[in-house]
Amino acid sequence: MSTAAPEFTARADLIDAAGAWLTYLATERQLAEKTREAYTRDLKYFLRFLAHYRGQPSSLEDMAKLTPRDFRAFLAARRETGVSSRSLARTLSALRMFFRFLDRRKILKNDAILAVQTPKIPHGVPKPLSVAAAVSLTRDAGPGEAAGAPEWVIARDSAVLTLLYGSGLRISEALGLARNDRQRRPIAAGIIE
Numbered sequence: 600m601s602t603a604a605p606e607f608t609a610r611a612d613l614i615d616a617a618g619a620w621l622t623y624l625a626t627e628r629q630l631a632e633k634t635r636e637a638y639t640r641d642l643k644y645f646l647r648f649l650a651h652y653r654g655q656p657s658s659l660e661d662m663a664k665l666t667p668r669d670f671r672a673f674l675a676a677r678r679e680t681g682v683s684s685r686s687l688a689r690t691l692s693a694l695r696m697f698f699r700f701l702d703r704r705k706i707l708k709n710d711a712i713l714a715v716q717t718p719k720i721p722h723g724v725p726k727p728l729s730v731a732a733a734v735s736l737t738r739d740a741g742p743g744e745a746a747g748a749p750e751w752v753i754a755r756d757s758a759v760l761t762l763l764y765g766s767g768l769r770i771s772e773a774l775g776l777a778r779n780d781r782q783r784r785p786i787a788a789g790i791i792e
Contacts, residue, residue: 605639608650610658617642620700638693645694648673662698663707667714670694674715684718691717733764 605621607614621639624630630638649657649665652672674687682690695712702708762773 607643608647609656612659613657616706620697641690641693645673648676659707663709665709665711667711670712670715684720687718688720
């Protein structure tokens with residue numbers, strides 16, 4: 600865990616509150632170091648923006664008076680620098696967490712950030728394998744074959760991959776199947792499996 604205190608562009612009371620929040624993230628929430636670093640950067644950008652936007656470093660009193668328009672102006676300024684929607688969503692999440700922390704610790708209350716919508720993040724749709732790639736994948740059942748795995752392991756892996764490809768199941772759904780989950784359905788009129 601990084602022990603160096605970050606330099607925030609803010610008044611002393613806000614810097615102290617930000618430090619307490621970062622300690623909370625590390626000790627109570629036990630967030631990963633990279634997540635804490637990203638949240639720290641997000642808060643630094645926000646406080647630097649506020650100092651420029653308002654003409655002076657902000658205090659806790661200033662933070663209590665922020666409006667949804669202030670938060671939107673910050674997000675718009677970040678967008679102009681080329682920040683992606685995904686990063687903006689994380690930034691907004693970090694700021695919401697910071698304001699929630701301040702509220703729970705009875706430091707200040709400002710729900711204006713809740714009025715700001717999270718940027719839309721385009722959903723990436725998985726691209727299906729071609730038939731040739733799927734056949735190749737199920738035929739060469741993966742690393743088990745190269746590692747000299749028993750034949751039954753290779754057959755199992757091939758069956759699972761065929762099931763995933765053929766049915767569109769998620770891996771967790773396929774691995775959660777049991778023999779009793781199988782439904783008996785008519786194969787043809789009047790014939791039962």
